[in-house]
Amino acid sequence: AKQAGKNGAQLFDQSMHESVVRRLTTERELREAVAGDQLRLHYQPVICLDDGSCTGFEALVRWQHPVRGLLFPGDFIGVAEASGLIGALGAWVLQEGARQLREWRARPELAHLSLAVNVSGKQLLAPAQPDERLLAFDFPPGLELEVTESTLIDTPEAGAHLRALAQLGVPLSLDDFGTGYASLAAVQRHPIGTLKLDRSFVAPLPAGKRQRAIVASVLTLAAHLDLRVIAEGLETPEQVAALRDLGCRHGQGYVFCRPVPAGEATAYALAHLPG
Ligand code: C2E
Ligand code: CA
Numbered sequence: 001a002k003q004a005g006k007n008g009a010q011l012f013d014q015s016m017h018e019s020v021v022r023r024l025t026t027e028r029e030l031r032e033a034v035a036g037d038q039l040r041l042h043y044q045p046v047i048c049l050d051d052g053s054c055t056g057f058e059a060l061v062r063w064q065h066p067v068r069g070l071l072f073p074g075d076f077i078g079v080a081e082a083s084g085l086i087g088a089l090g091a092w093v094l095q096e097g098a099r100q101l102r103e104w105r106a107r108p109e110l111a112h113l114s115l116a117v118n119v120s121g122k123q124l125l126a127p128a129q130p131d132e133r134l135l136a137f138d139f140p141p142g143l144e145l146e147v148t149e150s151t152l153i154d155t156p157e158a159g160a161h162l163r164a165l166a167q168l169g170v171p172l173s174l175d176d177f178g179t180g181y182a183s184l185a186a187v188q189r190h191p192i193g194t195l196k197l198d199r200s201f202v203a204p205l206p207a208g209k210r211q212r213a214i215v216a217s218v219l220t221l222a223a224h225l226d227l228r229v230i231a232e233g234l235e236t237p238e239q240v241a242a243l244r245d246l247g248c249r250h251g252q253g254y255v256f257c258r259p260v261p262a263g264e265a266t267a268y269a270l271a272h273l274p275g
C-alpha cells in the first residue's frame with residue numbers, strides 16, 4: 001500500500017507538472033497568435049423571431065493553431081485573462097469586428113446590421129493602456145459590447161468604465177442573463193439596453209410550465225424596463241415557437257445558424273434581409 005501511495009504521489013506531481021507546462025506553452029503560443037495572424041472571428045446571426053430576418057451578428061473569437069487546429073474560447077480565454085494577454089486579444093477582436101462591421105454597413109442592403117463583441121471583465125479592468133484602448137476606441141455605428149453580470153456587480157471600477165462607454169453611445173448587452181445573482185433592479189442601475197437570456201432558460205422549453213413562467217416574467221419585466229431580450233442557444237423549432245408565443249422578439253442559436261466565417265455570415269445576412 002505504501003508503494004502504491006508513493007506511486008500515486010509521483011503520478012500526481014507528474015500530472016501537475018504537465019498541466020503547468022501545458023499552460024505555459026499555451027501562454028507562449030497565444031502571445032505569438034495575438035501578435036501574429038492566428039486569431040479569427042466567427043459570426044453568429046441574431047434573428048428577429050417575428051420575420052426570421054438577420055438583424056446582426058455576435059462575434060466569437062477562434063484561434064487557428066498551426067498544430068492543434070481551430071481552438072474555441074474555452075481553450076484559451078482563461079489563459080488570456082490569467083496572463084494579461086486579454087487586453088491585446090480584446091483589442092484585436094474589437095479592431096477586427098469594427099473593420100468587418102464597417103465593410104458590411106458600407107453596402108446599402110447590409111447597412112442595418114449590428115455587431116456585438118464580447119468584453120471580459122478583466123479587459124475592462126486591465127491596467128492603464130488597454131483601458132485607454134477601449135475608451136479611446138473609435139466605435140462605428142452598430143457596434144455593441146456584451147458583458148456578464150459578474151463584471152457589473154463585482155467591480156465598481158468596471159461599472160464606471162461601462163458608464164463611460166455608455167456615455168460614448170456604445171450599446172451594452174448583459175450576457176448569460178439569469179445565471180448570476182443580478183436582479184432586474186440591479187440591471188436597471190447600469191446602462192444596459194439588451195438582456196441575453198441564457199440558454200439554460202431556453203433548453204427546457206416548451207415543456208416545463210414553471211420554466212415558461214420564469215421566461216414570461218423576465219420578458220414582461222424587460223418590456224417594462226425598455227430592454228431588448230435576445231434568447232440564446234435556440235436549437236429546435238419548438239423552442240423558437242415557444243419563445244415567440246411568449247413575446248420574445250430576438251434569438252440566436254444553432255437552429256438558425258452556427259457561428260461562421262465572415263463570408264458565410266455575409267451570405268446568411270443577404271438571404272435573410274428584413275421585410
Ligand atoms: P457566450 O458569449 O455566451 O457565447 C455563446 C456561446 O454559445 C458560443 O460558444 C456559441 O458558439 C455557443 N452557441 C451558439 N448557439 C448555440 C446553440 O444553439 N447551442 C449551444 N449549445 N451553443 C450555442 P463559443 O464560441 O465557444 O464561446 C464561448 C464563450 O467564450 C462565449 O460565451 C464568451 O463568453 C467567450 N468569448 C467568445 N468570444 C470572445 C471574445 O472575443 N472575447 C471574450 N472576452 N470572450 C469571448
Ligand atoms: Ca456573448
Ligand code: CA
Pocket residue numbers: 175176196198232
Ligand atoms: Ca451568452
Ligand code: CA
Pocket residue numbers: 176
Ligand atoms: Ca457564456
